[in-house]
Amino acid sequence: MINFLKNRMIGYAVIAIRAGFMAVAIAVITIAILWQVFPFPKEFLDIRSPAKIVLSEKGEPMRVFLGKDDSLCIPIRLDEMSPWVIKATIAVEDRRFYSHRGIDGIALARAILQNSTSMRRLSGASTISMQLMRMSFGRKRTISSKVVESFRALQLESLYSKDVILEMYLNSAPYGSNIYGVEAASLTYFGKRCKNLTLGEAALLAGIPQSPANYRPDEHPLRAYRRREIVINRMTETKCIDKNMAEKALTQKYARFRYAMPIRSPHFCDFANARIKNNRIESFIDLNLQTIMELSIRSKINEFYNRGISDGAGIIIDVRRSAIVAMAGSPDYFRLKDGQVNGAIAKRSPGSALK
Numbered sequence: 478m479i480n481f482l483k484n485r486m487i488g489y490a491v492i493a494i495r496a497g498f499m500a501v502a503i504a505v506i507t508i509a510i511l512w513q514v515f516p517f518p519k520e521f522l523d524i525r526s527p528a529k530i531v532l533s534e535k536g537e538p539m540r541v542f543l544g545k546d547d548s549l550c551i552p553i554r555l556d557e558m559s560p561w562v563i564k565a566t567i568a569v570e571d572r573r574f575y576s577h578r579g580i581d582g583i584a585l586a587r588a589i590l591q592n593s594t595s596m597r598r599l600s601g602a603s604t605i606s607m608q609l610m611r612m613s614f615g616r617k618r619t620i621s622s623k624v625v626e627s628f629r630a631l632q633l634e635s636l637y638s639k640d641v642i643l644e645m646y647l648n649s650a651p652y653g654s655n656i657y658g659v660e661a662a663s664l665t666y667f668g669k670r671c672k673n674l675t676l677g678e679a680a681l682l683a684g685i686p687q688s689p690a691n692y693r694p695d696e697h698p699l700r701a702y703r704r705r706e707i708v709i710n711r712m713t714e715t716k717c718i719d720k721n722m723a724e725k726a727l728t729q730k731y732a733r734f735r736y737a738m739p740i741r742s743p744h745f746c747d748f749a750n751a752r753i754k755n756n757r758i759e760s761f762i763d764l765n766l767q768t769i770m771e772l773s774i775r776s777k778i779n780e781f782y783n784r785g786i787s788d789g790a791g792i793i794i795d796v797r798r799s800a801i802v803a804m805a806g807s808p809d810y811f812r813l814k815d816g817q818v819n820g821a822i823a824k825r826s827p828g829s830a831l832k
Contacts, residue, residue, distance in 0.1 A: 515628075516632075517629065517632040517633065517636060519636075521613040521614060522609075522613055522645060524612055524613055524649045524657075525544065525546075525548055525550040525552075525648075525649055525657045525658070526544030526545040526546045526548055526550065527544055527550050527551065527552050527756045528541050528542060528543050528544045528548070528549055528550055528551055528661070528756070529541070529542040529544075529750060529755075529756050529757075529758065530542075530551050530756070530757055530758070531745075531746045531749055531750065531758045531760060532757070532758065532759050532760060533741070533742075533760060533762045533763070533764050534760065534761050534762055534763055534802070535764070536670075536759075537739075537741070537764060538664065538670065538738075538739050538741075539739060539740070539741040539742050539745075539746055539760070539762065539764075540738070540739065540740055540741065540742075540743065540746035540750070541664075541738040541739070542750055543655075547655055548655045548656075548657055549655050549656050549657065549661045549665070549738075550648070550649075550656075550657040550658045550661055551658060551660040551661045551664070552648040552658060552660070552756070553648065553658075553659075553660045553671065554644065555640055555643060555644040555647070557660075557670075557671065557672050558647060558659055558660075558671050558672060559671055559672055559673070559674040559679050561674060561675070561676045561678075561679035561680070562647065562659050562671060562674060562679040562682060562683060563643065563647070564679075564712060564717045564718075565676075565679045565680045565682070565683035565684075565708050565709075565712055565717075566605075566643075566646075566647065566683045567605070567643075568683075568708065568711040568712045568714075568715045568717055569683050569684060569687075569707065569708045569711045569712075570605055570608070570683075570686070570687075571603075571604045571605040572711070572715050574604065574605050574639065574643070575639055577604060578631065578634050578635075579604060579606045579607070579627070579630035579631040579632075579633060579634040580604060580607070580627050580630060580631065581602060581604050584602040584604075585602040587602070603623075603626070604630060605642065605643065605646050606630035606633050606634055606642055606646075607623075607626040607627060607629075607630045608646065608650075608686075609630075609633070609642065609645055609646045609649065610625075610626040610629040610630050610633065611626050612649055612650070612651075613629075614626075614629070647659045648660075650686040651685075651686055651689045652665075652666075652682065652685045652686065652689055652693075653685060653689040653690065653692075653693035653695075653696075654689075654693070659671045659682060662682050662685070663678075663682065664736065664738065664739075665735050665736055665738075666678075666681075666682070666694055666695065666731070666732075666735065666736070667731065667732075667736070668732075668736035675726070675729065676709075676718065676722060676725075676726045677705070677709075677725075677726035677727070677728075677729035678729070678731070680705045680708040680709050680712065680726060681694060681701055681702075681704075681705045681708075681731065683708050684701065684704035684705050684707065684708045685701070685704070687704070692704045694731055694733065695733055695734050695735050698731075698733050705727075706727060709723045709726055709727060710723070740810075741762075741764060741767065742762050742764070742767045742803070742804060742805075743810040743817075744804050744805060744806030744807070744810060744817075744819045744821065745760065745762055745801060745803075745804040747817070747819065748804065748819060748822060760800075760801070761795065761798060761800035761801060761802050762801070762802060762803065762804075763802045763803060766793055766802055766803040767803045767804075767805070769803075770791050770793060770803045770805055771805050773791075774789045774790070774791055774805055774808050775808050775809070777789060778808045787808075788807060788808065788815070788820060789807070789808055789820070790805060790806050790807060790819070790820030790821040790823075791803070791804070791805050791821060792804045792805075792821040792822075804819075804821050805821065806818060806819030806820050806821045806822070806823075807819070807820055
């Protein structure tokens with residue numbers, strides 16, 4: 478009887494193994510067919526309409542013009558981002574990002590177990606690649622969408638390197654309102670470029686994309702701080718930082734408002750925006766010279782105002798580089814009457830020029 482039961486168990490085991498191999502084979506064949514029938518649509522990766530940014534000679538933002546859909550998205554390279562932003566995002570969103578191929582089997586198994594035992598959705602197990610696919614295709618969070626995202630994530634990772642995928646994600650992720658990407662979020666919430674973020678600031682940003690409406694630091698600072706604590710704990714668990722660094726980061730406080738986008742050398746920015754189509758304009762403007770020239774023009778206008786002189790303009794050109802290094806088209810760009818008229822490039826008659 479015992480031998481009979483042993484043989485029966487062995488038989489069941491063999492059948493189960495064969496069925497498992499058959500299921501895997503069918504899955505592989507199905508994916509291979511779908512791979513050919515539904516090629517990866519690269520055009521969907523252009524998720525956001527990028528804003529146009531004008532930079533000074535030292536790389537300081539001077540003006541940002543919103544994208545076509547009024548979104549504030551300023552794409553930058555991965556090496557221009559703070560290492561803390563990268564580490565914090567991976568720690569909280571996809572800790573095994575560099576070891577899987579689009580689908581995290583461990584996270585998926587854990588999510589299935591947690592969701593089935595609790596009878597509600599506790600974990601989605603979405604990798605960064607899957608999240609990028611969801612943003613690209615604009616799909617709702619359903620089981621069928623998850624299947625499609627998983628398939629597309631496998632395709633994505635066969636075409637692009639991990640760093641390229643991470644760069645696309647960090648330039649597209651939502652950070653509240655019309656803010657997309659870490660550069661725009663950094664300028665909005667901290668008034669600085671992403672490369673200059675501290676650990677605490679980076680952790681705060683990394684926590685926002687999970688639910689931008691709930692974790693915006695300007696509208697829900699307490700929720701944002703709690704979410705930041707989760708991010709920092711994950712970074713500690715994954716050995717990105719030690720406990721001392723975590724404690725210091727948790728003590729940092731931030732302004733509870735949105736910083737206005739900078740407006741420096743506005744006449745030049747308008748001049749460049751009208752003539753250059755690139756979304757990133759790197760100029761030769763020296764902001765120190767720009768400030769000196771603006772103050773000088775205003776000072777002279779005040780000095781001669783009683784003589785009927787109420788307008789002035791100036792431009793400084795570096796002849797060796799054939800570059801504009803400072804430009805002011807009026808004493809005050811924000812003056813209601815003709816303030817935005819650029820007198821530095823306005824056409825004049827020969828007689829006026831001689832005067």
